[in-house]
Amino acid sequence: MSVLTVPTGRPRHKVRLLNRLAWFLVPAAPFLIVLALWALAGEIFKPSRQTLPPIGDVVAAIYELAVSGQLATNVAASLYRLLLGSLLGLVTGVIGGFIVGLNRKIAETLNPVVVFFNAISGIVWLPLMITWLGIGTALAVFLIWNTVFFIVFQNTALGVQLVSEVYEQGVRSLGGSRWETLRSVTLPGALPYILTGMRTGLGFGWRALIAAELVGAASGLGTMIFDAAEFHRSDIIIAGCLIIGTISIAMDRWLLLPIERRTVQRWGLVADAEKER
Amino acid sequence: MTSASADKLSDKIVVSGFRHFFETEDGPVQATGHIDLVIRGGEFVTLVGPSGCGKTTLLKALAGFIRPTEGTLTCDGKPIRGPGRERGVVFQELAILPWRTVRRNIGHGLEIARVPRAEREEKVARLIGLMGLAGFEDRYPHELSGGMRQRVAVARTWAADPDVILMDEPFAAVDAMTRLTLQEELGRLCAATQKTVFFITHSVDEAVFLGDRVLVMTRRPGTIKAVIDVPRRAAGGRDWESFTTDPEMQSIAERVLKLVRAERGASQAEESRAALEATA
Numbered sequence: 001m002s003v004l005t006v007p008t009g010r011p012r013h014k015v016r017l018l019n020r021l022a023w024f025l026v027p028a029a030p031f032l033i034v035l036a037l038w039a040l041a042g043e044i045f046k047p048s049r050q051t052l053p054p055i056g057d058v059v060a061a062i063y064e065l066a067v068s069g070q071l072a073t074n075v076a077a078s079l080y081r082l083l084l085g086s087l088l089g090l091v092t093g094v095i096g097g098f099i100v101g102l103n104r105k106i107a108e109t110l111n112p113v114v115v116f117f118n119a120i121s122g123i124v125w126l127p128l129m130i131t132w133l134g135i136g137t138a139l140a141v142f143l144i145w146n147t148v149f150f151i152v153f154q155n156t157a158l159g160v161q162l163v164s165e166v167y168e169q170g171v172r173s174l175g176g177s178r179w180e181t182l183r184s185v186t187l188p189g190a191l192p193y194i195l196t197g198m199r200t201g202l203g204f205g206w207r208a209l210i211a212a213e214l215v216g217a218a219s220g221l222g223t224m225i226f227d228a229a230e231f232h233r234s235d236i237i238i239a240g241c242l243i244i245g246t247i248s249i250a251m252d253r254w255l256l257l258p259i260e261r262r263t264v265q266r267w268g269l270v271a272d273a274e275k276e277r
Numbered sequence: 278m279t280s281a282s283a284d285k286l287s288d289k290i291v292v293s294g295f296r297h298f299f300e301t302e303d304g305p306v307q308a309t310g311h312i313d314l315v316i317r318g319g320e321f322v323t324l325v326g327p328s329g330c331g332k333t334t335l336l337k338a339l340a341g342f343i344r345p346t347e348g349t350l351t352c353d354g355k356p357i358r359g360p361g362r363e364r365g366v367v368f369q370e371l372a373i374l375p376w377r378t379v380r381r382n383i384g385h386g387l388e389i390a391r392v393p394r395a396e397r398e399e400k401v402a403r404l405i406g407l408m409g410l411a412g413f414e415d416r417y418p419h420e421l422s423g424g425m426r427q428r429v430a431v432a433r434t435w436a437a438d439p440d441v442i443l444m445d446e447p448f449a450a451v452d453a454m455t456r457l458t459l460q461e462e463l464g465r466l467c468a469a470t471q472k473t474v475f476f477i478t479h480s481v482d483e484a485v486f487l488g489d490r491v492l493v494m495t496r497r498p499g500t501i502k503a504v505i506d507v508p509r510r511a512a513g514g515r516d517w518e519s520f521t522t523d524p525e526m527q528s529i530a531e532r533v534l535k536l537v538r539a540e541r542g543a544s545q546a547e548e549s550r551a552a553l554e555a556t557a
Contacts, residue, residue, distance in 0.1 A: 167374060169340070169342055169360065169366065169368070169372070172341075174362065174365070174433070175361065180389055188374070189376075266417065267419065
């Protein structure tokens with residue numbers, strides 16, 4: 001916040017508290033609308049429990065899953081795979097993006113192979129990979145990596161290419177080596193794009209994870225949903241979706257956004273949504 | 278000027294037979310004409326010329342960012358093969374790093390040179406005081422005004438303690454009032470540190486105000502058309518008030534202005550003739 005902020009009628013810490021509360025509550029409104037529509041649809045169309053279970057059933061299902069310990073086991077299995085696959089995707093994607101972003105010739109050489117494999121989605125790999133990796137963590141991790149890697153890779157390569165040359169020239173004129181410019185210019189300069197890649201990648205990573213678990217795992221949220229489908233338990237299916245979405249939001253808000261706030265927003269590289277208000 | 282030491286008389290930068298062409302899709306384009314130039318140690322040389330004349334090309338070659346098509350450039354007798362610590366650069370556009378605080382930007386060169394922390398902090402603190410940045414040490418560049426950012430850029434280059442400082446229109450992007458202050462501060466800083474400075478500008482007043490020698494460049498492909506010595510009576514006495522009231526300085530500025538305007542006029546006349554031919 002600028003030192004020149006015009007004083008408002010209310011004390012600043014109070015305004016801040018209100019802002020924080022708004023930041024928390026306003027994004028919840030669309031969810032409330034969806035819940036209202038859900039309840040309304042139940043009243044108007046009177047669907048069977050299997051078609052669209054009432055909200056109460058879903059809440060009860062979540063409670064049951066939590067109490068029985070199934071929820072914790074499945075969430076842990078899924079999160080482990082997601083984090084492992086995403087971390088691998090992130091590290092390899094950033095390294096690959098740097099190599100390609102820094103060297104036009106390598107970029108031109110690798111472009112066709114990247115486009116080729118990027119087009120082959122996780123679902124296509126699945127039947128082949130089940131025979132290669134078997135059912136379980138390795139399969140899920142591969143499918144998540146396959147998704148996260150390309151997103152992080154392409155964002156990083158773009159970010160590296162867009163770092164202003166003048167920063168690098170400045171550091172070189174201070175006596176900085178090639179390695180020093182990589183460390184102090186290219187990496188922080190490309191960070192907005194790397195973070196965007198991470199956020200997008202993690203979202204798509206969830207999709208890949210659930211797809212992998214639907215057929216290729218013995219535990220996890222995807223398996224839970226798949227089993228529920230066999231027993232026509234729509235309440236558990238929707239409960240699974242709610243849990244996936246909620247964890248996804250939590251990771252975004254408490255893991256990725258704080259990183260963004262402390263780095264690229266602090267440096268003024270991207271607009272700070274809170275400051276605008 | 279202060280008394281000339283042996284170091285001051287030696288040739289610091291020597292440019293001989295420099296010519297540069299840029300490769301484009303339509304073939305090579307000549308950026309500069311034939312340039313020979315000697316800058317002596319401790320000298321403040323300003324270069325003024327119409328836009329597009331190749332001033333920045335010459336500076337980039339001296340910085341080691343581009344390889345000249347023809348000719349040799351040396352610094353202390355050694356050929357310039359790339360960027361180096363002994364040749365600091367202050368850029369026209371903002372080159373300080375947005376992700377480093379004022380303190381860490383200024384100390385970056387010292388960090389690279391592995392200067393011990395205590396010594397580094399002391400040097401940085403001195404420059405922060407000298408450049409009027411006290412109280413802003415832990416700010417990031419986006420939180421500063423344009424003038425302050427340029428002060429950080431100047432301080433960063435000075436902190437690394439290069440022999441030669443190359444400046445490419447460093448104050449072009451700041452407002453007019455701030456620019457006057459920055460020019461005076463630069464004059465004082467140079468008088469205090471006895472650095473060799475090569476300073477590019479398109480402002481005649483700035484060139485005469487700061488330079489011990491003013492070089493005037495022709496329009497593209499630029500060559501050096503005239504060299505004007507600027508006598509300094511008082512050591513380090515560079516302030517705008519005495520500059521604007523000194524008839525000698527004013528007559529030098531007028532002379533330089535005439536030389537520059539002749540170039541600008543010629544290039545404009547050429548452009549309008551070309552435009553007429555194109556429409557005919």
